Amino acid sequence: MNFEYLLLNVEDYVGTIKVNRPEKRNAMNSESWIELRDAVNYFNQLNEVRVIVITGAGDQSFVSGADIEWLRERQPLDIYGSAVQDVLLCVYQSKKPVIAAINGYALGGGCELATVCDFRIASEHAKFGQPEITLGILPAGGGTQQLTKLIGLPRAKELILTGNIIDAQKAYEYGLINEVVPKEKLKDRVREFALNLTKKPPIALMLAKIALNESVTSDLNAGLALEKSLQAILFSTQDKIEGTTAFLEKRDAQFIGK
Structure with missing residues (x-):
């Protein structure tokens, strides 16, 4: 399949989805969210894939959130069209395990995307947060629900109501991520983790x-x-x-x- 905003690769039963908008710090617009849904569905139907990895292009951002220009133009009923919440639910319900390889900023929708993955392995320079409150909105990709289930209500309120951004070590302490690794070792560690899963039934x-x-x-x-x-x-x-x-x-x- 061909995508405008994603790069796909399959190797050793591991299907990798790379968000490829480095000029926007991998911020997501409507089309890229739809492509993400389609890519996950595609890998779920592909026998050559047993594990899915989601990451971002470059070494600065995983997904830095929604494209603010796109977000500003959205209207109330757009929430009931191709909603981010629906895409992230698709990732959460993926038949195959999904690993987030977090190589930089995971903010807003990017933090929500990481949250719905089954495993989260982050570079030590990664940053996490739900800063939607600073834009006059709330995290509506499932953030108020999934984040709470993952790290508990007090921590979720701290991140969502303040809009604060935390580093990878604090995210690990909060239970938001599984592992923190040095920047140069992220790719190898994620591959090792994914290959181990491919050997499971x-x-x-x-x-x-x-x-x-x-x-x-x-x-x-x-x-x-x-x-x-x-x-x-x-x-x-x-x-x-x-x-x-x-x-x-x-x-x-x-x-x-x-």
Whole structure:
């Protein structure tokens, strides 16, 4: 597929989506958000991809937020058209694990994008924040909901109501990101992390992610019922036979996603 604002690459079962608007610090406009949704959907249908990585072009910005010129022109009912919230929900519900490789500013929609990924690995010079309040709006890409679930209500209020920007170390302390690595090691660490995931059984990864995502909003009984039903599905897969057989034979399992 061809995109105007994204660069796509597939290697060793890892599909990389790179936001490519360095002249705008990778700020997102309407078209780039739609392209992001389409790219995630495309990789979810591609057998050659087992893990998705999202990052930004250059070494200054992951995604610095929404393009302010585009944001200024948006009208009330535009929220119910091609909304950022819908795109980020698509990323959150991706069938395949998504890693955010955060190589710089992750502000506004960029912070929300990182939040909906399954894993967040950041360069030590990365910056995070939800500065929408300074523009007279709120983070409506799911930020008031997803960020709260990730780091708790007090920290979410701190970031959203003040608009403050924090560094990578503080983001790690808040639980916003999984790891902080030196700038020059980010690419290699993300690749190592992604390749490890590609060796896991794809169906089990997908169903475990569904159960985990639902655990945030479902009550215990509903969550346990879902867990049982998903486990029953996994008991029928070839990968379950391969995984248990490989363990008994003391060898590495070769999962095929069936």
